[in-house]
Amino acid sequence: MRILLVGAGGVGNAIAKIAARRTFFELMVVSDYDLARAEATIDWIESKHGSQDGRFIAAQIDASNPDDVTRVALEHGATHVMNAVEPKFVPTIFAGALAAGADYLDMAMSLSEPHPTNPHSETGVKLGDDQFAQAPDWETAGRLALVGMGVEPGLSDVFARYAADHLFNEIDELGTRDGANLVVRDEAGNEIFAPSFSIWTTIEECLNPPVVWEKDRGWYTTAPFSEPEIFHFPEGIGPVECVNVEHEEVLLMPRWVDAKRVTFKYGLGDEFIGILKTLNQLGLDRTDPVRVRSADGPVMVAPRDVVAAGLPDPATLGPRMTGKTCAGLWVTGLGKDNNPREVYLYHVSDNEWTMAEYESQCVVWQTALNPVIALELLAAGTWSGRGVLGPEAFDAEPFLELMARPEADGGYGQAWGLEDRLNEH
Amino acid sequence: MRILLVGAGGVGNAIAKIAARRTFFELMVVSDYDLARAEATIDWIESKHGSQDGRFIAAQIDASNPDDVTRVALEHGATHVMNAVEPKFVPTIFAGALAAGADYLDMAMSLSEPHPTNPHSETGVKLGDDQFAQAPDWETAGRLALVGMGVEPGLSDVFARYAADHLFNEIDELGTRDGANLVVRDEAGNEIFAPSFSIWTTIEECLNPPVVWEKDRGWYTTAPFSEPEIFHFPEGIGPVECVNVEHEEVLLMPRWVDAKRVTFKYGLGDEFIGILKTLNQLGLDRTDPVRVRSADGPVMVAPRDVVAAGLPDPATLGPRMTGKTCAGLWVTGLGKDNNPREVYLYHVSDNEWTMAEYESQCVVWQTALNPVIALELLAAGTWSGRGVLGPEAFDAEPFLELMARPEADGGYGQAWGLEDRLNEH
Numbered sequence: 001m002r003i004l005l006v007g008a009g010g011v012g013n014a015i016a017k018i019a020a021r022r023t024f025f026e027l028m029v030v031s032d033y034d035l036a037r038a039e040a041t042i043d044w045i046e047s048k049h050g051s052q053d054g055r056f057i058a059a060q061i062d063a064s065n066p067d068d069v070t071r072v073a074l075e076h077g078a079t080h081v082m083n084a085v086e087p088k089f090v091p092t093i094f095a096g097a098l099a100a101g102a103d104y105l106d107m108a109m110s111l112s113e114p115h116p117t118n119p120h121s122e123t124g125v126k127l128g129d130d131q132f133a134q135a136p137d138w139e140t141a142g143r144l145a146l147v148g149m150g151v152e153p154g155l156s157d158v159f160a161r162y163a164a165d166h167l168f169n170e171i172d173e174l175g176t177r178d179g180a181n182l183v184v185r186d187e188a189g190n191e192i193f194a195p196s197f198s199i200w201t202t203i204e205e206c207l208n209p210p211v212v213w214e215k216d217r218g219w220y221t222t223a224p225f226s227e228p229e230i231f232h233f234p235e236g237i238g239p240v241e242c243v244n245v246e247h248e249e250v251l252l253m254p255r256w257v258d259a260k261r262v263t264f265k266y267g268l269g270d271e272f273i274g275i276l277k278t279l280n281q282l283g284l285d286r287t288d289p290v291r292v293r294s295a296d297g298p299v300m301v302a303p304r305d306v307v308a309a310g311l312p313d314p315a316t317l318g319p320r321m322t323g324k325t326c327a328g329l330w331v332t333g334l335g336k337d338n339n340p341r342e343v344y345l346y347h348v349s350d351n352e353w354t355m356a357e358y359e360s361q362c363v364v365w366q367t368a369l370n371p372v373i374a375l376e377l378l379a380a381g382t383w384s385g386r387g388v389l390g391p392e393a394f395d396a397e398p399f400l401e402l403m404a405r406p407e408a409d410g411g412y413g414q415a416w417g418l419e420d421r422l423n424e425h
Numbered sequence: 426m427r428i429l430l431v432g433a434g435g436v437g438n439a440i441a442k443i444a445a446r447r448t449f450f451e452l453m454v455v456s457d458y459d460l461a462r463a464e465a466t467i468d469w470i471e472s473k474h475g476s477q478d479g480r481f482i483a484a485q486i487d488a489s490n491p492d493d494v495t496r497v498a499l500e501h502g503a504t505h506v507m508n509a510v511e512p513k514f515v516p517t518i519f520a521g522a523l524a525a526g527a528d529y530l531d532m533a534m535s536l537s538e539p540h541p542t543n544p545h546s547e548t549g550v551k552l553g554d555d556q557f558a559q560a561p562d563w564e565t566a567g568r569l570a571l572v573g574m575g576v577e578p579g580l581s582d583v584f585a586r587y588a589a590d591h592l593f594n595e596i597d598e599l600g601t602r603d604g605a606n607l608v609v610r611d612e613a614g615n616e617i618f619a620p621s622f623s624i625w626t627t628i629e630e631c632l633n634p635p636v637v638w639e640k641d642r643g644w645y646t647t648a649p650f651s652e653p654e655i656f657h658f659p660e661g662i663g664p665v666e667c668v669n670v671e672h673e674e675v676l677l678m679p680r681w682v683d684a685k686r687v688t689f690k691y692g693l694g695d696e697f698i699g700i701l702k703t704l705n706q707l708g709l710d711r712t713d714p715v716r717v718r719s720a721d722g723p724v725m726v727a728p729r730d731v732v733a734a735g736l737p738d739p740a741t742l743g744p745r746m747t748g749k750t751c752a753g754l755w756v757t758g759l760g761k762d763n764n765p766r767e768v769y770l771y772h773v774s775d776n777e778w779t780m781a782e783y784e785s786q787c788v789v790w791q792t793a794l795n796p797v798i799a800l801e802l803l804a805a806g807t808w809s810g811r812g813v814l815g816p817e818a819f820d821a822e823p824f825l826e827l828m829a830r831p832e833a834d835g836g837y838g839q840a841w842g843l844e845d846r847l848n849e850h
Contacts, residue, residue: 193706278703281618283735292726292734294714299724301717306731309717310708 001025001379004078004102006063006093008032008041010198010315011107011150012084014360014368016056020045021407022372024379027054029076031061044359063089069096078102080378082371086200087111094131094145103143103378105371107150108201109248112208119209120223126211127251135388145388146374151327151347152178152264153248154370154391155416159329159345160249162396164257167343171259171333176249177344179233179240179267180325182351182363184317193275194317196325196363199308203285206268206276210244213254213262221246224280225273229265233326234417235348240267252390259333279307318361324350325363330421342422347403347414373403373412426450426804429503429527431488431518433457435623435740436532436575437509438466439785439793441481445470446832447797449804452479454501456486469784488514494521503527505803507796511625512536519556519570528568528803530796532575533626534673537633544634545648551636552676560813570813571799576752576772577603577689578673579795579816580841584754584770585674587821589682592768596684596758601674602769604658604665604692605750607776607788609742618700619742621750621788625733628710631693631701635669638679638687646671649705650698654690658751659842660773665692677815684758704732743786749775750788753842767847772828772839798828798837 001024005012008030016030032038038058046052057076062068063085069092073081081097083090083106090110097104109128116124131147138145148154156176164171184194195202209221225243232239247264254262268276279285284307289300328346335341349366358365374391377383383394391399405411426449430437433455441455457463463483471477482501487493488510494517498506506522508515508531515535522529534553541549556572563570573579581601589596609619620627634646650668657664672689679687693701704710709732714725753771760766774791783790799816802808808819816824830836 274699275703275707278700279707282700282704282732284709284732286735289719290731290734292730294724294726294730296724299719299721299726301719301724301726301731303731303735305717305719306715306726306728307707307709309715310711310728 001375002027002029002077002079003082003375004029004031004073004076004080005082005084006031006061006069007083007085008038009085010313010361010364011368013041013315014358014365015082015084015372016041017045017358017360018365018368018372019375020049020052020056022376024376027057027076029057029059029072029078031059031072033060033062035060064092066092066096066099069093070099073097073100073102080105080375082375083107084368086198087204091130094134097145098134098137098141098143101141101143104145105149105374106147107154107367107371109147109153109251111204112211112246114209115221120221123211123219123221126219127246127248131388139387142386144378144385146378146385146391147388148248148252148390149371149374150367151370152176153252154367155327155347156249156329157252157391158370158396158399160253160257160331161392161394162400163329163331163343163345164259165396166336168331168333168335168341169338171257171331173261173263173330173332174249174253174257174259175262175330176247176264176328177231177233177242177267177330178265178327179231179237179242180323180363181237181240182321182323182325184321186320193271194312194314195272196314196317196321196361198314199311200304203276203279203304203307205245205247206266207280207285208246210246210264211250212244213250215260219250225277227265231265231267231330233267234344234346234419235324235326237324237326237348241269242267243273253392256390256392315361315364318351318355318359321351321361324348325366327366340422341420344419344421345416346419347416369403369412369414373399376402426800427452427454427502427504428507428800429454429456429498429501429505430507430509431456431486431494432508432510433463433466434510435738435786435789436793438740439783439790440507440509440797441466442470442783442785443790443793443797444800445474445477445481447801449801452482452501454482454484454497454503456484456497458485458487460485489517491517491521491524494518495524498522498525498527505530505800507800508532509793511623512629516555519559522570523559523562523566523568526566526568529570530574530799531572532579532792532796534572534578534676536629537636537671539634540646545646548636548644548646551644552671552673556813564812567811569803569810571803571810571816572813573673573677573815574796574799575792576795577601578677579792580752580772581674581754582677582816583795583821583824585678585682585756586817586819587825588754588756588768588770589684590821593756593758593760593766594763596682596756598686598688598755598757599674599678599682599684600687600755601672601689601753602656602658602667602692602755603690603752604656604662604667605748605788606662606665607746607748607750609746611745618696619737619739620697621739621742621746621786623733623739624736625729628701628704628729628732630670630672631691632705632710633671635671635689636675637669638675640685644675650702652690656690656692656755658692659769659771659844660749660751662749662751662773666694667692668698678817681815681817740786740789743776743780743784746776746786749773750791752791765847766845769844769846770841771844772841794828794837794839798824801827
């Protein structure tokens, strides 16, 4: 397996670091628009693990240009293109990988566009629609695009397949629930506002109309921040207010897993919801450029890019952050004994541990873990397929087994949890 | 009197329109960086009042360049320079007017800089400090700079002098209190967020540490949004939550009026306070440029300029706005009979009326009214002075009389109110 990793930002950097402890691949080309960033990732790996003898190579890439993605992939004989940049670059990397004859993985799907007249009830262009529309091309070429293979989407979708195969006869709801108790402090020890994930992506997810799937209705949308609920997260995180958010799981799970309802709720918390509402109210979430004065005369900038430029890079927050983040799937229905069952399948990532082991903050590290496991399963032939497929299209058991198996035994040493919850309610 | 009006934005435009009904001046040069904006103001005046026979002239000006201000002032033989642009241009217009040998008026004073180490308790550079430091130059030149002559500061300061001369023997507090019940709607009739005054200035006022003056302590600062109180505004506006805000009155009134305490509280309301806090939290109030990507490569823009660029121009909100705005001064102390007295002196501006009469929204119109009255008193010689003076330095009675006198009798027809409040508490 020869991997072209596109993007050495927070998640890309962590993917390379996690992969550095594994032996399943022959080459990983760490590429970035900023070559120095790719080189810094490889320098860290070699300082930690010694010389890699050319197993990691840095390259410059323009992810917005499919031809450039194809060029770099062909130059290094890439068999797999791993997309680790913002979702706005999905179309170009997706096209560039196919043209290079490589398989493709990403952690977020092509972007949605709201319904032109009824954005808060009907879907317009859905997340991933552009990619699924190209599935025939991938099938014809005999290539695989494994889409949505981060933690959420990604691990959550693996949990959905696992629940359907091993825990339930009938599923009422597949509800991804994400929450954390992370706190970021400044040098003086005061709590500061600093999102732990790309603000660009967070705005996109949270301000787009959330999508819900119901078996007898199909996909539909609601107003942002709808259906707030308090969800109790494990391992000391505790209760967090969660609201509906547009997310890939809702588009992926119903394609492969039988359920009556599929939702995604994100534990944003009051403060963050207030901030996102304000950004929207002021038009600062906009991605179309506005004309702004500058010392060099008027310039055109997207307000959302200005918001992102003013915040600390999430990848740099690790040393100032404390707490844990939890990704998981809440499932209700009839268990294998046909009695009502309610479970929460989850994985918790602790910032103290990810910083000590990887110098990577826990949210980006948790995202990065899952595509590396998936690549390893693909390299081994345990997972295989063609066309545009979500994580649910593959057997969940080998994934979860490899993930949980101790490192000493060749696994990733990342335990996941299953809480039976019916008696709590 | 030959007036050079610098700025044909919301307030400048309204100044010209209000002046057009008066005969006290020989010439008003309406100047703007954007010549077309100045011309549009004059076109409106001529379409409403007929040809002005050259009494109004449009000119292009660069307010950031003192030499250009001097050039335009000299070219038209200006006797008075009326500054109607953002306060960041105070230093250049102030210097340009003096160099041209003209008198000068503004509605906001030179900007403050927070104390470098104790910003929430000690003052650094105060509002107007730069201007007052140049007072000897103005005195030597025999020229007058009448600073802070809008509505707040401006009319509020006139009220302070009036209270000291005519209502009180001893003043405990001079508390400017500003509140409104304005609502802006979009085409569909939904309420939208759209500040009725320059967001640039509003951010500056509200996020800088508020300044308070006490006789036995001098000027000191607090944290933003301090000392919230519910203040009851007249004429149907009702109760509004007001908080301390940095404002010129606190710097002006103690220089000429004897009082134990001087404060300024602005009726921002919960929603606006939340928005301002968020802008601050995200660093979007910053005026130093940040590096932002754009289609033409990285550019440097000030986040606050981006916030302003994304909001509707306050001057354009009039047709979509309903409600009233109230500017006034709450005064407590011992009345002329040496008994405790508490009064609120105020002026209310109703958007429906200002739109019908002037096609100008009420907040900018109310600001614009007062410097025109002041110019008329200066033209008549009723007010005169040299050096850098605030409105309190002049007799308040002729101002308030001319303001309230019916238009049919040569006044401005703008009643102001006095509420005795002691018995309400």
